[in-house]
Amino acid sequence: MLLRGDHVVVDDDGVSHPTTRPVSAVCRCGKSASKPWCDGTHKVLPPKLRP
């Protein structure tokens, strides 16, 4: 999921992560090593686990 502009993403532990880019990608598959941001890991998941 892409966020355009300035936003703050609050993760499951209540920690706030402000965006730092013109556009930011938020992890939706739950497997990113850089959560809350997408790191492309969804591409190696079996198709049914991809969001």
Added chain:
Amino acid sequence: MTSLPKPRGRLSDAVLLALRELPEQPVERIDTEPESDDDAAVTLWTLHELAYRGFDEVDDGAEWEPELIRVRRRLEERLEASLRERWPGVPDGLDLERDFLDWVADHDGPSLARHVHSTATREQVLDLLRVRSVYHLKEADPTTWVVPRLPVGPKAALVELQFDEYGVGDPARLHAAMFARGMEASGLRADYAAYVDEAPVEILEQNNALSMFGLQRRLRASALGHLAAFEATSSMPSRRMAQGLDRLGFPVEMAAYYSEHVEADAVHEQTALRDICVALVVEEPVLEADVWFGAWACLDLEDRTAHRLLAGWGVAA
């Protein structure tokens, strides 16, 4: 401080001599054929550089010297013809928006990042960083030429992507500057084009194709297809590169350059495809084949570079 490269044959010899003699000596007609692909590639790389940063020992007017433009055009035609000869054409039955990322993912080329991640030696990684620096120290620049050639929607999206490449207003976050800091921290030279004489022909052709796509308005859609494929093959390989650099004890500055690309390019691969390439093709459908051509060229040229470097290290691709 950018110095001219060493010649690799008769044509580069003639062109480098002509460059050094400007502006006192007008350039005489150069009909010399390139002696080899290396000779052609280093000549074209040098002529393209006149449009970027130029060279200390060359007059700035050389960029628009008609005879040098004629040589450049001849070499660009040669490079484009060799790419088109290898290109299998637009893939059958694929929809650009729906199928592009799967098409890229299905491409099964050798991966330098996997090698760096698990088995490369420190010396091999230093080799790789030196030759990659030819591009990374001007990262994103070739695609910037395309901006004024686009309709409104793709233009806004490309500038948004490039803004991120250029550090969102912070020079320290500019990708090429991050790479330069990594090079310095690793004990390597960070000045522009410092290692071009070490670059094999495959690396020069990667750079030349990017510059040709960027500098020729006719090929603007190929520049953007190349961008989409490049971004779509960057995020996870960048994570492997960062982990491989950690494994070998490289300084954090070098790994930071690759870590930055993990998240940045997970975004860019989405916007480069949808907001830039697809949006352009919606407005100018005739450009779709050029998008696929540029994307294919990106993957093909990277395969050739990977084969060349891995073979040089005695590693099976």
